[in-house]
Amino acid sequence: MMIPSEGELFKKILGPEWCRLHPDIQARFDKNPAPGKPLNYTGRLSELTCSGIGRVLGYLTMPLIQGALMPYNDADFPVDIQVYSKPDCASIFKQRIYRLNGRKPVMFTSFMAESRKGEVLEYVGMGLGMKLVLDVRDGNLHFESDGYFWQVLGVRIPLPGVLTPGKTYLCHRNNNANQFDIRIEIRHALFGTTFTQAGVFREVIA
Template sequence: MLGEDWHRLGEVIRRHYFLRAFSDDSICVKGVMREVWHSAIAKCLIPPARVFGALVPYRGTDVPIEVHYNVRPDDGTIHWDRVFHFAGRPPFHFLSYMEHVGGNDVIEFIRFGVGMRLKVTAEDGALVFRDKGYIWRMFGVDVPLPLGLLLGRAYIEERPVDAGRFSMRMTLTHPLFGELFRYGGDFSVGD
């Protein structure tokens, strides 16, 4: 998807995303989220978001996490199972899958066909995802959704730390209410 820009990514990021389309490749990375946070305003969005399997509903610091990635050989999509281990709670699974839709664009889907269109770039060794709007896939048609008015814009990056570790951060920032959600931490990529 990145073409020649693939080589602009840090080596640890390339190792992390070695997954080949239409294969049965998989990888698990483990780490600690230094912070998982949402604003007081965003707390109102969490109940409906949980119906769709979106947004982490808890706050915490130093939250152990593992992320299981696997490619589906039948359709080439990458599936994520992000497992957050908040103290005193059962593991929280944030499930999604990503589909390449042309050029540097992907859509990350949650339940019921709701997705976020993202532009993917390589910047200073990091893999960066920038929100291009939300959609609802109905009967094979991607219908734009004005969810950006509620959630704001997403920014996600995975940045090399050293040969075996990378940092990750995600923010949802609303134009009027500022930052609504954020989480970030460090991960290790095993050999």
């Protein structure tokens, strides 16, 4: 089995749009993390916020999907990211360790996979996930969620939008060959912005 990379999946999904990505972003996602040889990134979050509704959702979901929705407000703290693959598995896994100020570190792992229909799916735990739509703007990579689901016995059950944290928007913006910005916003149709994360990261070269 070919060692998977996010780049291979994104190239397939984006088609000709892939060529509009900044070459540094193309090179970053083209790297294939062989099993036992993860890619490591480190950085700092300048912004971590949640609204009142977001805080409630964060605490309610913490036992199931710890770290996916963090019920905290914080700033200027380190985050470590590890991107890895598993033997005989086409999914790409991403582990994040948030080293918040005055709290125990929070670890959150998700994985990305391609559906049979050629969709990009991200799973956050307990069968919960979201479909992602990719777009290239000004050479940077943007993701938008296009519905959440709960997967049970291989069947995806759509979740009503009002019962989710909101629509997720993520931007991967290039700074230089070894540094990039990430900004995530989750916006609910009724309650507005529920969660925000923003930070700067760089690859750790061994």
